[in-house]
Amino acid sequence: xxxxxxxxxxxxxxxxxxxxxxxxxxxxxxxxxxxxxxxxxxxxxxxxxxxxxxxxxxxxxxxxxxxxxxxxxxxxxxxxxxxxxxx
Amino acid sequence: xxxxxxxxxxxxxxxxxxxxxxxxxxxxxxxxxxxxxxxxxxxxxxxxxxxxxxxxxxxxxxxxxxxxxxxxxxxxxxxxxxxxxxxxxxxxxxxxxxxxxxxxxxxxxxxxxxxxxxxxxxxxxxxxxxxxxxxxxxxxxxxxxxxxxxxxxxxxxxxxxxxxxxxxxxxxxxxxxxxxxxxxxxxxxxxxxxxxxxxxxxxxxxxxxxxxxxxxxxxxxxxxxxxxxxxxxxxxxxxxxxxxxxxxxxxxxxxxxxxxxxxxxxxxxxxxxxxxxxxxxxxxxxxxxxxxxxxxxxxxxxxxxxxxxxxxxxxxxxxxxxxxxxxxxxxxxxxxxxxxxxxxxxxxxxxxxxxxxxxxxxxxxxxxxxxxxxxxxxxxxxxxxxxxxxxxxxxxxxxxxxxxxxxxxxxxxxxxxxxxxxxxxxxxxxxxxxxxxxxxxxxxxxxxxxxxxxxxxxxxxxxxxxxxxxxxxxxxxxxxxxxxxxxxxxxxxxxxxxxxxxxxxxxxxxxxxxxxxxxxxxxxxxxxxxxxxxxxxxxxxxxxxxxxxxxxxxxxxxxxxxxxxxxxxxxxxxxxxxxxxxxxxxxxxxxxxxxxxxxxxxxxxxxxxxxxxxxxxxxxxxxxxxxxxxxxxxx
Numbered sequence: 001x002x003x004x005x006x007x008x009x010x011x012x013x014x015x016x017x018x019x020x021x022x023x024x025x026x027x028x029x030x031x032x033x034x035x036x037x038x039x040x041x042x043x044x045x046x047x048x049x050x051x052x053x054x055x056x057x058x059x060x061x062x063x064x065x066x067x068x069x070x071x072x073x074x075x076x077x078x079x080x081x082x083x084x085x086x087x
Numbered sequence: 088x089x090x091x092x093x094x095x096x097x098x099x100x101x102x103x104x105x106x107x108x109x110x111x112x113x114x115x116x117x118x119x120x121x122x123x124x125x126x127x128x129x130x131x132x133x134x135x136x137x138x139x140x141x142x143x144x145x146x147x148x149x150x151x152x153x154x155x156x157x158x159x160x161x162x163x164x165x166x167x168x169x170x171x172x173x174x175x176x177x178x179x180x181x182x183x184x185x186x187x188x189x190x191x192x193x194x195x196x197x198x199x200x201x202x203x204x205x206x207x208x209x210x211x212x213x214x215x216x217x218x219x220x221x222x223x224x225x226x227x228x229x230x231x232x233x234x235x236x237x238x239x240x241x242x243x244x245x246x247x248x249x250x251x252x253x254x255x256x257x258x259x260x261x262x263x264x265x266x267x268x269x270x271x272x273x274x275x276x277x278x279x280x281x282x283x284x285x286x287x288x289x290x291x292x293x294x295x296x297x298x299x300x301x302x303x304x305x306x307x308x309x310x311x312x313x314x315x316x317x318x319x320x321x322x323x324x325x326x327x328x329x330x331x332x333x334x335x336x337x338x339x340x341x342x343x344x345x346x347x348x349x350x351x352x353x354x355x356x357x358x359x360x361x362x363x364x365x366x367x368x369x370x371x372x373x374x375x376x377x378x379x380x381x382x383x384x385x386x387x388x389x390x391x392x393x394x395x396x397x398x399x400x401x402x403x404x405x406x407x408x409x410x411x412x413x414x415x416x417x418x419x420x421x422x423x424x425x426x427x428x429x430x431x432x433x434x435x436x437x438x439x440x441x442x443x444x445x446x447x448x449x450x451x452x453x454x455x456x457x458x459x460x461x462x463x464x465x466x467x468x469x470x471x472x473x474x475x476x477x478x479x480x481x482x483x484x485x486x487x488x489x490x491x492x493x494x495x496x497x498x499x500x501x502x503x504x505x506x507x508x509x510x511x512x513x514x515x516x517x518x519x520x521x522x523x524x525x526x527x528x529x530x531x532x533x534x535x536x537x538x539x540x541x542x543x544x545x546x547x548x549x550x551x552x553x554x555x556x557x558x559x560x561x562x563x564x565x566x567x568x569x570x571x572x573x574x575x576x577x578x579x580x581x582x583x584x585x586x587x588x589x590x591x592x593x594x595x596x597x598x599x600x601x602x603x604x605x606x607x608x609x610x611x612x613x614x615x616x617x618x619x620x621x622x623x624x625x626x627x628x629x630x631x632x633x634x635x636x637x638x639x640x641x642x643x644x645x646x647x648x649x650x651x652x653x654x655x656x657x658x659x660x661x662x663x664x665x666x667x668x669x670x671x672x673x674x675x676x677x678x679x680x681x682x683x684x685x686x687x688x689x690x691x692x693x694x695x696x697x698x699x700x701x702x703x704x705x706x707x708x709x710x711x712x713x714x715x716x717x718x719x720x721x722x
Binding site (some may be wrong): 003004007011012013014015018019020024032048049050051052053054056057059060061062064065067068070071073074077078080081082084085086 | 200298299302303305306320322323324325328350351353461475516517520521523524526527529530533534537538540541542543545546569586587590593594634637638641642644645646647648649652653655656657697698699701
């Protein structure tokens with residue numbers, strides 16, 4: 001399964017560019033660490049761009065799972081049915 | 088420049104002469120020109136001060152492991168100085184080897200052989216000395232460590248023999264020197280052996296339960312959950328991030344339940360699990376790493392749970408979160424079984440106020456690959472420390488309360504027919520209430536559960552209407568109205584995603600087939616729900632590992648980064664296109680079935696049964712009530 005010789009170079013590079021940009025944005029917006037740490041991460045990303053994915057493995061910041069949005073109109077209907085509940 | 092030879096400090100050109108490793112002229116210090124230091128270890132002797140750069144660098148790894156062993160000794164309570172001395176000996180062996188392969192000073196032969204002899208003497212002498220003293224020779228011995236030692240020894244010896252100058256695999260010019268691997272494996276063996284001779288007791292105080300303290304575990308869990316399920320809808324659980332909490336959940340899907348809940352809970356829960364899992368060595372390691380607590384139910388020969396309750400109570404006292412499946416075993420019926428008293432007893436054993444929260448897991452198909460799941464939050468109660476039940480009657484009353492909350496949060500239907508009927512009618516009704524958005528599994532499950540909880544007469548009428556609708560041949564489908572902008576955006580995403588989806592298919596085609604095959608095994612659904620996430624993790628991880636490995640082989644360090652980015656994008660593109668294609672296929676399938684009249688009848692029957700208007704003008708409901716719902720929603 002050696003896919004490397006069969007893909008055009010842009011297809012290999014494009015995901016890395018996207019991930020690198022995402023990593024830079026993530027570093028800049030990360031407020032769970034101090035400015036020194038962010039600066040170090042920034043230097044690291046500039047010096048070793050292809051290793052940007054590692055940023056997402058090592059960062060301290062974790063995203064709290066967001067609750068799913070319920071459609072407001074549907075919620076009114078569901079609330080009304082729930083109110084009929086047998087106790 | 089070297090003060091001795093005039094060559095640069097690290098010069099990769101061969102020693103002047105023919106260019107062969109056999110070439111030798113007077114180096115620093117005494118030596119036999121016909122048998123130069125390191126000549127038998129394959130790597131070309133170079134002109135700089137470092138004669139064999141790779142063998143010297145790998146010796147530095149051995150020395151660094153020695154330093155690590157010295158630092159590690161600080162955490163050892165018994166035999167700290169001996170452990171530190173073992174680290175010093177390992178460090179000396181590494182330094183001696185650096186001298187031998189690198190600097191090649193006048194005493195290199197002595198430092199090299201002396202360091203090695205000291206290391207062997209310490210490794211053998213310590214357990215022998217303990218035996219003489221009638222103490223445990225290797226107190227940290229375990230089967231896993233034994234296997235690791237044996238495996239590492241085999242690799243080390245193979246590397247040694249294959250790394251000799253006379254061996255077929257010897258390539259003096261290569262940067263990959265098997266003798267270097269031998270050096271590093273000696274370091275690994277020293278570390279493993281030191282771990283067995285001087286085990287470090289597990290820390291009593293663990294890191295906090297925040298996901299930030301367990302982020303590697305969190306990323307594995309999130310990746311696995313997003314790999315196996317297409318959509319995970321969850322109610323808001325973020326307020327459970329602090330304080331002593333017992334989460335009680337229904338147990339429909341084995342490993343699937345734990346994965347889904349860990350992916351949506353705001354911190355690492357301490358999972359209460361069957362001790363049988365600890366009998367499998369890799370699983371035991373995982374369970375210990377994630378802080379799980381073993382429940383002894385007799386399958387491993389013990390039913391004494393005193394230590395389990397003590398651990399659980401201590402965790403609550405420390406403000407941690409427990410995750411308990413109070414039914415005890417996984418269940419293939421869409422209802423809640425007998426709720427046992429364990430959760431109540433754990434809460435009662437703690438010395439702090441404990442919050443008990445019921446959480447329900449609703450699977451579209453728990454054993455399927457790329458299916459949907461909803462996590463619904465039920466009632467919660469705070470049991471103050473001053474009111475913890477002290478007798479069996481109090482425990483039973485608290486358990487009854489937990490049972491009621493759990494039944495309200497989790498699927499609790501009369502049978503699979505009722506599930507199909509009520510989920511079906513919920514989908515149709517919600518589509519009609521608001522046609523702008525797809526009906527999510529969270530919305531559908533909430534309404535289906537609300538129908539199931541109606542008074543008996545109403546519920547039977549709703550169920551009858553739903554069954555007639557389904558029996559008429561009408562099917563359920565998604566009828567979304569998309570705007571032109573959304574269509575253009577979707578087309579652009581498709582164009583970009585499609586080439587990567589093809590790459591994703593090449594890379595993950597076999598894992599997809601294997602995981603899908605696992606979901607179709609002729610086993611109980613709850614068992615498949617455990618197997619599917621496991622197979623998915625192993626096969627997808629293996630495929631990604633192959634791509635990263637080939638990337639590294641072809642492009643070095645850059646290849647690792649490129650490969651990690653590529654496999655991520657390829658997987659997301661494959662998932663997006665496959666999920667969209669499945670949705671498209673279903674919507675076409677449903678459009679073929681005339682159903683408008685059947686829907687009208689269904690809605691009228693549901694409205695008649697419940698007295699609640701769906702609020703769709705012209706479909707049985709009256710526009711005024713519909714407008715009322717909109718007003719209420721806007722408020």
